[in-house]
Amino acid sequence: MLSSDFKKQYLRTLANCDNSLFRHPQRTMTERLQSLLPLAAQYSEADCYGQGELVNEFEQQVAAMLGHEAALFLPSGTMAQTMALRIWAEKKHCNQVAFHPTSHLQLHEQNAYQVLHGLDSCLVGKLNEVINRADLDTIHIPLAALLLELPMREIGGQLPTWKELEAQQKWAKSQGIALHLDGARLWSCSEYYQKTLAEIGSLFDSVYVSFYKDLDGIAGAMLTGSAEFIDEARIWTRRLGGNLITLFPDILAAKQGLTDNIPLMPDFVAKAATIAKLFNQHFPTHTIPLCPPCNLFHLVIEQSAKELMPKVMKWSEQYNMALLPLPRTQTDTSCRFEISIGQNALKVSNHDWQKAIASFAHDIILD
Amino acid sequence: MLSSDFKKQYLRTLANCDNSLFRHPQRTMTERLQSLLPLAAQYSEADCYGQGELVNEFEQQVAAMLGHEAALFLPSGTMAQTMALRIWAEKKHCNQVAFHPTSHLQLHEQNAYQVLHGLDSCLVGKLNEVINRADLDTIHIPLAALLLELPMREIGGQLPTWKELEAQQKWAKSQGIALHLDGARLWSCSEYYQKTLAEIGSLFDSVYVSFYKDLDGIAGAMLTGSAEFIDEARIWTRRLGGNLITLFPDILAAKQGLTDNIPLMPDFVAKAATIAKLFNQHFPTHTIPLCPPCNLFHLVIEQSAKELMPKVMKWSEQYNMALLPLPRTQTDTSCRFEISIGQNALKVSNHDWQKAIASFAHDIILD
Structure with missing residues (x-):
């Protein structure tokens, strides 16, 4: 343990590096607040308890993007998702819901x-794999809802095929x-599926998306669905303490993050594929999955954190480059890193990434 | 109905007035964001999932102010209070909690x-009065917790005497x-009791305070209590979806609002007493309570909203003065307004308030 x-x-050390492989540029609170000023000036007033042009217009925008009728801006994804499952449970008169063993609901809430919420879970799918249609046949209890995650964060951003997704949606529909x-990280999935976000979202009865992960907002989430579903969600938001007098800084940052980063998603995804390939050329590193379908992948290095990380720190100082975050998980003999590609990685050419990763692998191997 | x-x-119309009787100056989002910049520059980084110097230092500051060991910054009071009661219920192995029929929990959540949270309520006290020690004798079921509100918002900011408070605390202690x-609006109660906030807070096992009402923050609340209690609250915050990646704009604004407004509380309270007196000199207006003990009171005008409010709007336009918010409650023959005294009222001299209120009463009576 570190x-x-x-x-x-x-x-x-990472914060002091001029270049970074992962995520977006780190900004101070001052920089973040200042960046919101131009957008803030475009609205005469802040949202008030979920109402007002700023928030309602943004909700409509995201609902449309995701192929749904209505949307609700919320403080967090934890609030959005448990609320969604509770609503479905009450509607279906059933308190059992299914999700993957690595779901955020299972691991982090x-x-x-x-x-x-008084719900019971039915864990579905194999630990290191995406849920597939055959897994659903192992479910022998009545369910209110099935939760799928796209991309699946804890297994390196893997995605099921579109055909798989359609088959699972058909199954859910047949079961009522x-x-x-x-x-949470849906934004970069369009590339792999060659489908719009609306086409992906339309497969689902409700969708949660996050604004601060890939989109570089401050905090906040959106839940989308039918108008009836969102009306229910507004009541639950009040109950959960998420109906704040205002969420304007989060809303402004989310709106801006969406505008700035959605057009870059194809570049993030392409860069992730390139970077993963470079890592996979060098023993003792490999990525999960080997060919990332979106802007997220995991990098595995077969050394203990105690052995590896001081070397990585030294390397980062020497090359002025943040190549790896802290390990997301570790064993006695390996570390697993989550690499989320955003604006930072785009600033360095593929040629320079190649040099950096080769040097990194060389130093880590030779050390 | 309006x-x-x-x-x-x-x-x-109110927003366009240069002078206002109630609350703090309205600020645009731009002004709010800009006002946070000096404080933001003093910290190297934002809070992250409830950790970091900015938030933990502020929690310690407020815990000490309220006479408690620990504190937790939260997105909302609804989250803070239901969480507090849930923790007490689990600790006491009892799901019954007592509060006044006008409590926020009863009316707005x-x-x-x-x-x-699976709690049952026991409503205690008379509808238009503060809870007193004798009311507690009518409780014949086991309770986990008793919730008191200081000042009691829905009945015009009334306060029990200190002796009453002490007696109720003693009763709670004797019952375990x-x-x-x-x-939520505790900040102005020191004047009436001639006690510090810490002396008031120390009577209680847990305290919730709000930062955006009297303190002019953006949003956010604090829950204080023992270190053990706050540890539990951190777990519930995660469950409720209130453990955000960052709450820095709210924290900065809360911290600043506290610094700016706590020293003015005695002035707010004195002004409220003066203004209430002026209204009470003029039929057909009277305040509840007649002599406000804090910076909040209700104003009752014996006219229907439909009859009254167009006249108030006209008067406001003519005198460039926001004297009344929209009615908080109304009957067919009367309107009740919540007047919360903040920085706005201080900008106008008592002499000018006298003239304004006399003119207002004259116009409303003669119309």
């Missing part, structure tokens, strides 16, 4: 679906089950 | 305490019941 002092020092999408 | 068109027009404070 000490918390080392972690802090490592993050400081202190069992909110259960403790707070709601299909909910955890689309 | 039409929504009239309401919009009325709010526009879509029954979250019940539907979301947790005492929770809805202190």
